[in-house]
Every structure is written in structure tokens, then in C-alpha cells.
Amino acid sequence: MKPEKRHVLLLWMLLCCGRSGAIEPISTSIAVGMAAALTGFLASYQNIFYYFHECCRPEWIAFNKSGLHADLELKLFGQHIASRIVLKAVSGFMSNNNPKKPLVLSLHGWTGTGKNLMSKLIAENIYKEGMDSSFVHVFTSELHFPHAQQIETYKSELQRWIKGNITNCAQSMFIFDEMDKMHPGLIDSIKPYLDYYDKLDGVSYRKAIFIFLSNAGGIDIIETALEFWRDGRQREEIQLKDLETSLSLSVFNNKQSGLWHTSLIDKNLVDFFVPFLPLEYKHVVLCAMAEMKAKGTEPDQSVADQVAKDLVYFPKTERVFSVKGCKTVESKLDYYT
Template sequence: MNAGRLCLLLHVLMCTSLVVHTFEPFTTTLAVGVGAALGRKIYYYFTESCDSNWIDFNATGLQVDLESKLFGQHIASRIILKAVTGFMSNDNPKKPLVLSLHGWTGTGKNFVSQLIADNIFNEGMKSSFVHIFTSELHFPHSSKFDTYKSQLQQWIKGNVSNCGRSMFIFDEMDKMHPGLIDSIKPYLDYYDKLDGVSYRKAIFIFLSNAGGESITQTALDFWKAGRDREELELRDLETVLSLSVFNNKKSGLWHTSLIDKNLVDFFVPFLPLEYRHVVQCAMSEMKARGDTPDMKVADLVARDVVYFPKSERVFSVKGCKTIESKLDYYT
């Protein structure tokens, strides 16, 4: 609870107490009733609810965060900003927003999900309306495939029934059992309502390393041809990425009807990071810690990262994944 809300709570409680104690005895029942009503208001004010007090999209905030905190992802930043802004600005979308984020580890997929949540929900990733599924944690056993399908449907239906503006994040899609994600296909389709529940205002985000090789190869080809990475556009990657994911048994989206029926709105490629981006990550992490960003330290951290191809050392193998722990060593 932030300081402002706490002060307001104390102020209201003090005022309520004063009201109760200054009434004459024969008005005590009325005073208690007033106190109870105020108590309910306080409860609902401080308890997250599915309304504009707790869910309020900040398009400018998302744009600033993407520009200042996400490095080396000009394609992903542009897609995410336009897709989320357009969707959240529409009071009557035809279907849920479905984003599939792809790329190697450490390139920013989870981080972008956090930025989206932070700029939609007051509580960000801590919001009770943000739900994260991790394949190895929630769906570990192939023998329980049918059980998982039923549970997944129930979880989504129950949460969307509670709040239409729910957000679902599926991490480690490349480790999900093939066909499991198809169980939620009806919820992502162009239906007004299913069993009285509308899913149109929900957001579904899939995170996967699948397709990372094709993205990296395209980026490497651009580099070898002497072209700037900023020249890379979505059309250079989208088709090869969707085909790679659809035909990869380890993608979690293998031969899925979500792709076949065009229910995934955007396949978002996350490019492999270069040395300069790792430096930016280190500088940003120092700032986030409350330290004065030190270019010398950032340079030491970036030099300590493993790059490939071995001879040219162009792209970071783990992106910015290990920056936090390496800063602990150099500071």
C-alpha cells in the first residue's frame, strides 16, 4: 500500500471514529451504520477491482518505457505499442488480443510483458487480473494432458468471468505439450460470448524461444551484407517465423489451429542483442538500483558476456540475461 493511500485511510478512520464518539447514545446505531458504510467504501477503495480505478491504460507510459528501457528491439517495440494501444482504445474489440513473442533468451520477451502489465494495471504484474502459466510448473506431465486441458479452460473462463480485462501470459511455450494450447482456441476466436462470457477484452501473450534460430539467422545475414539492423522490418521475419513455429514440434504451437485460423494477431520477433545493447542494459540496471550509471563498469560487464559467431563476436549468446549477476561482481 503506498503512502498516499495509507494517509487517506488513517484520515478516514480518524474521522469515522470522531463521528461515532460525538453522537448522543440514541444515535449510536446510526453512527455505526455510517461507520460500516465508510468501512465498505474503504475496503473497496483499497482492494483491487475490475474497474477504471485499477485498470487504466497509459499509452504514453508504455511508449516511454519501450523507448527508454527496451534495447535493440525496434521491431518489437513498434508492434507492441501499436497493437496494445489500438486494442485498449477499442471499447468493443472483435476478439481478444493475441501476441506471440519469439526470440532467444535474454532479449526482452518477459520484460515486455511486464511493461504491458505495468501500463494497464495499477498493480502491474502483481495484479490479480494478470495470470502467468509456466509450462514446466503448471503442465509438467504429458500423461495428464486431458486434465491440463480441462483445468486450463476452467482457469481462463473463471478469471475472465471475474474480469473481462484479464491478461494471460504463457511462458516457455516451446516446452508446452503439442496441442494443449488448442484447448483455449474458442476463447481467442471471434465469438460475442461463450456460455454467457465474453473474452473479447482479454489479452493473451505467448512467450517462446522457438523461432529464435530463424530470427538470428536473418539478423546475421543482414549484418554480413553490411546492412544496419534497423533496416530489418517485420515483413523480413514474420512469414519465416510463423512457418518455423507452426512446423516445429517443440514450439508449443506446432500445427495449432490458432495459427491455421489466423487467431494470433502478431508474431513478434525479438532480435539477438549486440555489444552496445548489453552496455545499455548494464547502464539501465545500475540506474534502476539507484546507482550512478558508470560506463566503465558497463563496458567491463559487456566484455564479459559470451558472443557469437566466435570469430566476429556479433551477438550476445544470452542477451542481457546475466547482467544483474555480473554487475554484482563488478560493483
């Protein structure tokens, strides 16, 4: 028997045992004192449990605004629009003790531009365990919803998963990757959970965060970025207003997107459509330098340049943007280091 359990059992025996003989009956004052000690011990034991085991409590869930800001500056490159939107959106939501609805972010852009990294940085600055937290849930279309003929089953399962996890912890996060591969109509099954309801069947969903990741709309973002480049304008001049309307319409009307004709867009339940711009050579170099640092090796400019030069860029003649963004940088570094 563990020592703490022996202590509890001994106290219980002393309080309950009133036999004459070797152990005399305990006076009322002593019993009260020992009961108080037992209560204090149990409270302390509970706090120790919370310390070592992840719970839905402030010890494990607390937003670090300065941490998120620093991470966006040091780890996410070439995404001035996305960084600004997400920092403001998450900060405002997490500082609101009584939000009217869950926070819903839809991240869009070409592959390798930082959508998954953004989700990771958000999670790491809210949950102590980051992406390993039991309150962060990731769904991918090809793994969790592979068969179109089973969509009705997926709908009921998805509703049950989300309701069960939010019942367990109101401040849960749900990340849906590969939304462009999701069966149209599936995501509409969770529409009530994203709406302006105080409670549904006794459960409040208003403190949860939903993040959708998609390549859908990437072409529109690239065309805007190319237009600015051809006009001789800096990419930092691109603003959300230059992309938001066309992006939401593109996603809504894209039959290959899980958000095709979804009521989430139609009912304005997506709080922000967040565009991720295609990455240039200089951003790939920064990715390589950051990856070397993350691996614990001294960043080497020459190696970073070599990695960046080996990637494919488009348009073919101008070679402005990386086709795969920073997606293959890690594997390229393994080759050069």
C-alpha cells in the same frame, strides 16, 4: 467493533427503534434524512474499499500509452520492431471499447532478448499493481504443466482457470512462458476463448489479453539479422515483413513448440508474431547501465563495458551477437559492483 460499523448500527437503531420513554419516536422527515445519510455513508465506504483493495475498475486498470512508449524507449534495447508492433497493438486494443476478440501476441526470439521484460512493461502500464496484479496470470510449462501424460487434465484445468478469472474480471491478462517447452495440443484447448465470439456460456473473453513467449523461431530471426549484418545493412532496416511469414511457418512446423500445428495459427487467431532480434555488444552495455540505474546506483560506463566484455558472443570469429542477450547482466553486475 470498528467505528464505521458502530455508526451504521446506531443509525439502524435510531431508525428502527420506536419505543416511548427515553428515546422518542423519530419523525418521518428525520428518518428520511438519516436514511439518506446512511446511504451516502455506505457509498463512501464502498469507494474507500475500492481505493485500498484492487478491483476490476478504472481506478486499478487503465492503459497509459505515454508510459508504455517511454518504458520501451528507456528499458528495452535493440528491439525496434517489437517496440513498434506492441505499442500499436496494445494502444489500439485498449482504446477499443468493444473489441471483436481478445488481443493475442506471440513473442519470439533468443533467450535474454526482452520477451519477459516486454510482458512486464505491458502489465505495468495497464494494471496499477503491474505483474503483482491479481488480474495478471503467468503460466510456465515446467511448473504448471510438467507431465505429458496428464495433458487432458491440464486442458480442463486451464479452461477452468481462464474462464474463472475472466468471469471475475474481463480485462485479465494471461502470459504463457516457455511455449517452446509446452506439450503440443495443450494450448489448443483455449482456442474458443481467443476466437470471434460475443460470449461463451455467458462469458465474454473479448477484453482479455493473451501473450505467448517462446524461443521457437529464434534461429530464423538470428539468420535474418546475420544476413543483414553481413550485407553491411543496419539492423534498424529489418522490418516485420522480413520475418513475419517465415516466423509463423517456423513456429507452426516446429515439433518442439507448444504452437506446433496449433489451430490458433491455422485459424489466424494470433494477432501478431513479434520478433525479438539478437542483441549486440552496445545493447548489453545499455542493459547494464539501465540495471544499475534501477538498483539506485550511479550508472558506470566502465563497469557496463566490463560486464558486456565478459559475455559470450557469436558467430565465434565475428562476435556479433550476445549468446544470452542481457539475461546474466544482473548477476554480473553483482560481481563487479
